[in-house]
């Protein structure tokens with residue numbers, strides 16, 4: 001068995017080789033807040049879907065190594081067609097994004113003409129191409145408010161995010177019945193149990209959680225919103241209602257505060273597929289690459305650009 005020192009030396013060597021190759025390839029490494037700790041620690045930027053999209057649209061790097069899931073790498077390709085977008089493990093997907101196809105969305109539009117379609121960024125590029133405007137968990141309310149109140153809204157694919165938006169905007173929103181298998185599994189019973197064990201803790205929930213869980217939340221936030229919140233709070237304990245990868249940046253940012261997972265079983269297997277070895281291999285081979293083809297990209301870009309244009313509204 002390898003000693004702890006040998007393991008640490010190997011880890012350092014891997015990290016050094018990655019940083020060297022990032023420099024040589026004029027590449028940046030973006031990581032979602034759910035990624036493994038060692039991946040987040042080596043990233044140029046960690047963030048939620050909105051922050052990562054904005055960074056991808058602004059960087060002058062030639063290569064983006066995207067440590068997240070497939071739709072996130074596609075969004076980077078939509079925004080930066082001239083850059084090489086690497087997703088170190090190509091089958092890191094998002095089960096929620098796969099719950100609606102472009103064909104199903106086209107049929108919905110035929111069924112109800114005149115719909116304004118808002119798609120969560122957790123969708124494929126093909127679905128974005130059939131979409132009027134995208135949103136993320138961080139800007140969903142502003143995006144809904146940006147739509148003319150006389151027009152009917154249809155949201156895809158997350159029924160929970162749609163119901164949250166409906167409640168907080170007062171708009172009559174129709175929606176697709178998709179969901180995130182990880183967040184949708186968090187129950188009211190489980191939250192009540194953790195709350196009674198930590199009565200002083202604030203409960204922060206992600207809007208992908210079911211409506212009953214969101215009703216119990218003190219704050220509903222995107223992943224980066226959750227990371228920012230304890231900085232401005234007197235509270236010392238927080239129950240975290242999202243994927244457990246976020247506990248790493250939270251504990252790092254606030255070592256004197258306590259973060260309790262609402263359910264330690266909230267683990268997104270897809271978000272854990274990428275490790276340092278996969279990143280190194282991707283940088284060496286400049287593969288696997290995610291590239292959204294021209295015509296789909298053009299149409300999808302319209303929906304993403306419209307979202308980015310209202311981010312300060």
Ligand code: 13P
Pocket residue numbers: 033047048049050122136137138180208221222223224243
């Ligand atoms: P955020 O945009 O809040 O990081 O969420 C992305 C996601 O996939 C949540 O499950």
Ligand code: SF4
Pocket residue numbers: 069093094095096097122180181182183208243268270271
């Ligand atoms: Fe998709 Fe849920 Fe995983 Fe986020 S946590 S990537 S929504 S399956």
